[in-house]
Amino acid sequence: MSLQEYFHFIIIPILGLSVILVFIRFVKGPSLADRVIALDMLILISICIIAVYSIMFNQSTFLDIAMLFALIAFLSTTAYAFYLEKRERK
Amino acid sequence: MKSLLFKTASDYLLPLLLLFSVFMLLRGHYEPGGGFVGGLMAAIAFLIHSFAHGLKETRNIIRINPGMLMPIGLLLTLLAGIAPWLIGQPFLTGLWFEEPFRFVGVVGTALLFDIGVYLVVIGATLTIMFSITETV
Numbered sequence: 001m002s003l004q005e006y007f008h009f010i011i012i013p014i015l016g017l018s019v020i021l022v023f024i025r026f027v028k029g030p031s032l033a034d035r036v037i038a039l040d041m042l043i044l045i046s047i048c049i050i051a052v053y054s055i056m057f058n059q060s061t062f063l064d065i066a067m068l069f070a071l072i073a074f075l076s077t078t079a080y081a082f083y084l085e086k087r088e089r090k
Numbered sequence: 091m092k093s094l095l096f097k098t099a100s101d102y103l104l105p106l107l108l109l110f111s112v113f114m115l116l117r118g119h120y121e122p123g124g125g126f127v128g129g130l131m132a133a134i135a136f137l138i139h140s141f142a143h144g145l146k147e148t149r150n151i152i153r154i155n156p157g158m159l160m161p162i163g164l165l166l167t168l169l170a171g172i173a174p175w176l177i178g179q180p181f182l183t184g185l186w187f188e189e190p191f192r193f194v195g196v197v198g199t200a201l202l203f204d205i206g207v208y209l210v211v212i213g214a215t216l217t218i219m220f221s222i223t224e225t226v
Contacts, residue, residue, distance in 0.1 A: 061121070061122045064114075064122065064123075065122075068127065068130075068131065071107070071131065071134055072134065074138070075134050075137060075138060078096070078138065078141050079137075079141065082141050083226060086226060
């Protein structure tokens with residue numbers, strides 16, 4: 001099995017399945033914190049997909065997009081935590 | 091937020107992200123990157139610092155009011171547009187130095203335009219986010 005086939009038939013389906021599972025948690029999520037973590041997880045999985053595509057198409061510039069995406073995910077999670085903490089204190 | 095881990099991480103993240111944003115700015119025009127993405131990254135770096143240390147310390151680091159960055163950036167952009175008029179060419183013509191500079195590459199009016207966009211994006215994003223943080 002070559003690397004390309006491995007990407008197509010194993011890694012991408014696993015990542016797709018995990019996107020569906022995390023999205024179910026995002027929709028159901030009993031509390032707001034669950035939804036925030038599910039959103040963070042969705043972005044992390046999409047970073048994995050971007051990394052896989054950058055290897056498949058031999059484009060190193062996709063990795064910069066992945067890095068920027070990770071940064072925005074980190075910022076959004078910390079911002080949600082910051083405001084949730086402030087709301088609970090009131 | 092009172093988290094030692096987050097505070098220490100943000101101290102190291104701020105200079106690294108600012109460096110990467112300048113790299114993004116200089117790489118623009120011919121390759122992916124440019125003023126908008128670079129400015130966004132710099133604004134995110136300052137925002138992470140403000141979440142960890144509080145708004146006051148971040149304002150001390152930036153020194154000037156972030157709203158002032160917008161007119162400065164627009165002025166630089168206008169300057170990049172007007173520059174070709176001085177040698178009798180139409181508005182917004184791209185002028186380039188013959189020799190590429192070390193580390194920076196080929197420099198022209200497009201870089202000045204990008205730096206203007208960079209400053210405008212930093213100013214606008216920080217003004218919006220700081221005013222949101224203040225009112226919450």
